Amino acid sequence: MKYSDDIIKLKGIGEKTAKLFYKLGIYTIKDLLFYYPKNYQSFEEPVKIAGVAEGETVTVELFLPSDFKWKKLRNLTIGTGICSDGNDKISVSYFNVPYLKNKLKVGSSFLFRGKIKIENGKYHMDQPVLFTWDEYTEKMGQLQPCYGLTAGLGNKAVMKAVKQALKELVPDFENSSEVTDDCDAGLFGEILPEEIKKEYALASRSCAFWQIHFPKDWENMLKARTRLVFDELFLFLLSVRKMKEYNEALCSDYPMIETAWTKRFLEMLPYKLTNAQIRVWQEIEKDLLSGMCMNRLVQGDVGSGKTILAFLSLLMTISNGYQGALMAPTEILAAQHFEQLSSMTKQYHLPFKPVLLTGSVSAAAKKEIYRQIEGGEFNVIIGTHALIQEKVKYRNLALVITDEQHRFGVRQREILGEKGGRTHVLVMSATPIPRTLAIILYGDLHLSVVDEMPAERLPIKNCVVNISYRRKAYEFLTKEVRAGHQVYVICPMVEAGDADMEGIQNVTDYGEKLRMELPEDVHVEILHGKMKPAEKKRIMEAFSRGDIHVLVSTTVIEVGINVPNATVMIVENAERFGLAQLHQLRGRIGRGKSQSYCIFIDGAGKEKTTERLKILNHSNDGFYIAEEDLKLRGPGDLFGIRQSGAMEFKIADIYQDAGLLKKISVTVDRMLSEDRMLESEKYARLKQYLNENAGNFIDFRTI
Ligand code: ADP
Numbered sequence: 001m002k003y004s005d006d007i008i009k010l011k012g013i014g015e016k017t018a019k020l021f022y023k024l025g026i027y028t029i030k031d032l033l034f035y036y037p038k039n040y041q042s043f044e045e046p047v048k049i050a051g052v053a054e055g056e057t058v059t060v061e062l063f064l065p066s067d068f069k070w071k072k073l074r075n076l077t078i079g080t081g082i083c084s085d086g087n088d089k090i091s092v093s094y095f096n097v098p099y100l101k102n103k104l105k106v107g108s109s110f111l112f113r114g115k116i117k118i119e120n121g122k123y124h125m126d127q128p129v130l131f132t133w134d135e136y137t138e139k140m141g142q143l144q145p146c147y148g149l150t151a152g153l154g155n156k157a158v159m160k161a162v163k164q165a166l167k168e169l170v171p172d173f174e175n176s177s178e179v180t181d182d183c184d185a186g187l188f189g190e191i192l193p194e195e196i197k198k199e200y201a202l203a204s205r206s207c208a209f210w211q212i213h214f215p216k217d218w219e220n221m222l223k224a225r226t227r228l229v230f231d232e233l234f235l236f237l238l239s240v241r242k243m244k245e246y247n248e249a250l251c252s253d254y255p256m257i258e259t260a261w262t263k264r265f266l267e268m269l270p271y272k273l274t275n276a277q278i279r280v281w282q283e284i285e286k287d288l289l290s291g292m293c294m295n296r297l298v299q300g301d302v303g304s305g306k307t308i309l310a311f312l313s314l315l316m317t318i319s320n321g322y323q324g325a326l327m328a329p330t331e332i333l334a335a336q337h338f339e340q341l342s343s344m345t346k347q348y349h350l351p352f353k354p355v356l357l358t359g360s361v362s363a364a365a366k367k368e369i370y371r372q373i374e375g376g377e378f379n380v381i382i383g384t385h386a387l388i389q390e391k392v393k394y395r396n397l398a399l400v401i402t403d404e405q406h407r408f409g410v411r412q413r414e415i416l417g418e419k420g421g422r423t424h425v426l427v428m429s430a431t432p433i434p435r436t437l438a439i440i441l442y443g444d445l446h447l448s449v450v451d452e453m454p455a456e457r458l459p460i461k462n463c464v465v466n467i468s469y470r471r472k473a474y475e476f477l478t479k480e481v482r483a484g485h486q487v488y489v490i491c492p493m494v495e496a497g498d499a500d501m502e503g504i505q506n507v508t509d510y511g512e513k514l515r516m517e518l519p520e521d522v523h524v525e526i527l528h529g530k531m532k533p534a535e536k537k538r539i540m541e542a543f544s545r546g547d548i549h550v551l552v553s554t555t556v557i558e559v560g561i562n563v564p565n566a567t568v569m570i571v572e573n574a575e576r577f578g579l580a581q582l583h584q585l586r587g588r589i590g591r592g593k594s595q596s597y598c599i600f601i602d603g604a605g606k607e608k609t610t611e612r613l614k615i616l617n618h619s620n621d622g623f624y625i626a627e628e629d630l631k632l633r634g635p636g637d638l639f640g641i642r643q644s645g646a647m648e649f650k651i652a653d654i655y656q657d658a659g660l661l662k663k664i665s666v667t668v669d670r671m672l673s674e675d676r677m678l679e680s681e682k683y684a685r686l687k688q689y690l691n692e693n694a695g696n697f698i699d700f701r702t703i
């Protein structure tokens with residue numbers, strides 16, 4: 001078996017199951033091994049009932065003083081029993097688990113693991129998992145991986161597949177004496193020179209792959225994580241440095257001169273640019289006029305007004321007779337940019353001839369669009385990354401703008417610029433990264449920061465509440481809808497998952513619930529990433545028009561959406577998001593002149609989470625929020641919560657791993673200054689790996 005093989009090659013994975021894996025973005029064995037657990041479940045020592053808190057998941061040893069009672073209710077078989085831990089009593093219920101009938105008999109005792117409910121001082125557990133002591137002892141102390149799942153694909157199935165893949169491809173560090181050198185070429189063998197491994201006290205790579213999926217304990221998991229984070233950041237920074245080298249000497253194929261259009265456009269706008277916008281626009285303009293290729297990152301908090309800077313750059317490009325492209329991470333966002341640019345074109349009689357390229361365009365229509373792009377009949381092409389990069393032949397593409405960041409490699413440049421044309425690149429991002437980190441992460445780009453908000457904005461009013469506040473929140477949102485405004489409700493999940501997901505809201509069920517709870521004339525719709533693109537577009541357009549009052553959505557709404565009439569956002573299970581991400585989400589409101597409100601519902605109700613979420617109350621500054629969030633967390637809290645939804649790392653987190661990132665940056669600089677082409681023998685595996693995996697983010701080529 002090879003790591004590039006389709007996962008269908010694994011035993012037990014047929015066509016049907018493979019499709020479910022594809023849905024999660026897992027196509028190959030390699031994808032599977034890099035599909036890290038989202039979290040882990042640990043099996044601690046059993047406890048006594050006295051002292052456990054509502055909502056806690058615990059294991060208790062319980063004795064059955066009588067048989068469970070079973071009754072049938074329509075198509076449900078329900079079993080209930082009162083059990084005892086010797087001191088306290090607890091009632092336990094099972095639904096549709098008929099085979100337990102013979103087990104749950106008077107006089108027997110088991111370990112029950114589940115979530116505790118307390119009602120009127122009485123303890124209760126629904127559907128706990130049952131163990132004998134033997135079974136439980138075997139699990140105790142171990143951590144079980146919990147993977148991101150999709151309907152029809154359970155955690156056990158993913159675990160089994162991962163284990164099989166590990167066994168096939170990654171030498172087991174326990175059962176093999178020399179683990180590092182004789183395994184499958186490149187991917188899972190050691191890629192680091194010994195001195196670096198030593199300097200950072202890193203675990204071996206294959207050991208790390210085993211331990212991240214099936215850790216012995218937290219300590220081993222964290223060690224494995226550190227190793228994998230190291231690799232990810234190290235490889236990334238190496239490519240960034242190479243990109244920089246490549247970019248720096250790049251003469252532009254599309255030199256520009258000043259035209260009257262941008263000034264005219266600025267005069268016609270209904271508002272004045274902020275000082276920060278003016279400064280950044282000057283920086284961009286200077287790049288475009290310089291004769292060299294622009295490689296610029298524009299960073300600015302949500303709502304700081306980056307879009308207009310993109311439009312200005314496009315205007316300059318097309319009035320020089322070239323084409324420009326604007327790439328967005330989602331179709332929704334692409335459509336929104338297109339609408340905005342089209343309406344400005346009409347309103348101000350601008351020379352834009354824009355076209356929108358989305359997946360919902362029919363094949364025949366696409367062909368025609370391609371023809372017109374090649375013929376130069378369109379001068380601005382807006383679409384998602386994939387669409388703009390695939391197949392399209394441009395006439396003279398001079399500027400590529402990527403909204404909400406997307407790395408740009410040598411290969412992408414070549415594809416877009418066709419035959420190696422040297423396009424200008426502008427990257428726009430709202431991810432709040434402190435400047436010191438941005439310089440490391442985007443070392444291949446010049447940095448501009450829009451560090452000022454347009455005036456006339458009322459700061460968003462925030463509150464953090466527990467779930468008992470929900471009813472009040474619904475009343476409030478109804479009131480706002482009556483006043484002509486619109487509302488976002490954010491849930492972490494798309495659909496109901498497995499039992500682990502209890503208490504975690506999903507868009508599908510929540511939409512249904514809201515339709516029942518809210519007055520009939522309040523129009524509720526749902527939106528999530530698994531919907532067909534055409535459907536997503538329809539809903540987003542209806543929301544933009546104001547036809548939908550309440551939009552229940554996953555974080556697909558996170559990036560870039562602009563509906564100034566939306567004034568309320570309710571975030572369910574706010575505790576499950578990183579603060580920086582919540583801040584990004586919140587940026588969808590507070591975009592118009594009316595007062596906006598953000599209600600964070602803390603589904604966990606733990607004191608620490610509440611304290612953390614309250615940071616959001618005090619500040620609207622994304623950079624500050626991200627830093628404070630980090631200070632409040634211990635290393636144990638950090639796994640599984642990602643701060644930066646938009647970053648492309650699989651396991652590293654730029655905030656959490658900021659220290660390591662800085663250190664690696666120094667190491668990489670040192671390495672390259674000693675051996676620019678990595679020619680030394682000690683880098684042989686590393687180089688092989690980089691070449692085999694080129695294109696992951698940035699190509700590492702011998703340039
Ligand atoms: P982001 O930086 O998050 O992409 P946008 O570009 O979408 O923000 O801008 C948010 C809103 O602010 C838009 O409705 C835009 O028209 C408006 N806007 C941008 N610049 C200014 C300004 N200088 N003064 C007033 N409003 C502005």
Ligand code: MG
Nearest residue numbers: 306307403560
């Ligand atoms: Mg934007």
